[in-house]
Amino acid sequence: MLLTTTRIVATVPRLITRRPPSPLVKIGSSFSTQVDPAKMGAAKDFVEREIKAHDVLVFSKSYCPYCRSAKNILHQYTDAMKVYELDEMDDGADIQAYLAERTGQRTVPSIWLKQQFIGGNSDLQALSAAEIKKRIQG
Numbered sequence: 794m795l796l797t798t799t800r801i802v803a804t805v806p807r808l809i810t811r812r813p814p815s816p817l818v819k820i821g822s823s824f825s826t827q828v829d830p831a832k833m834g835a836a837k838d839f840v841e842r843e844i845k846a847h848d849v850l851v852f853s854k855s856y857c858p859y860c861r862s863a864k865n866i867l868h869q870y871t872d873a874m875k876v877y878e879l880d881e882m883d884d885g886a887d888i889q890a891y892l893a894e895r896t897g898q899r900t901v902p903s904i905w906l907k908q909q910f911i912g913g914n915s916d917l918q919a920l921s922a923a924e925i926k927k928r929i930q931g
Contacts, residue, residue, distance in 0.1 A: 829887075832884065832887045833887060833890065833891055833894075835884065835887070836884060836887040836888045836890065836891040837891050837895075839884075839888065840852075840888060840891055840892060840895070843875065843877070844905050844908050845908060846875075847873075847874075847875040847905075848871075848873065848906065848907050848929065848931075849867055849871050849873060849874040849875065849905075849906055849929055850874075850875050850876075850877075850904075850905040850906075851863060851864060851867065851874065851875070851876045851877070851902050851903070851904050851905070852877050852879055852888065852889070852892060852901055852902065852903040853876055853877065853878055853879065853901050853902045853903075854878060854879055854880040854901050855878045855880055855881060856880065857901055857902070859900075859901070859902060859913065859914035859915075860901055860902040860914070862914050862918075863902045863904055863913070863914040863917050864876060864902070866917055866918070866925070867904075867917070867925075867929075870925055870926055870929050871929055879901060889901065895910075896910050898912065898913060900913055901913070902914055902917075904916070904917055906925075906928040906929055907928060907929070907931055909928070911928070
């Protein structure tokens, strides 16, 4: 003879508590922590100045494999490449937030050739060698 035990689970209703809204701001298609407008202005000035100053510019993170891949590809075509490792910069998060606002891409790498936004690593890899060379050399 089999004994069957019935287990009764009691549920206790939780009190619903409201938390104050977190300070989130929509950036592109994702949410990020709110950025101080003064810092965003400084980040904007920095990014725009660097885009104009360098023919090959990459905003990267030192630990990112996609960034490493993009930098390796670009090094095949030029040594005159400016790279900013955002994770090693005090204002790196502000710069990344501005880049997301400007380009709609919130991830790194953020690749710029001759003041034109190329995109990320997969966008760079989609270009032919001739197209990359043409965009770098003008």
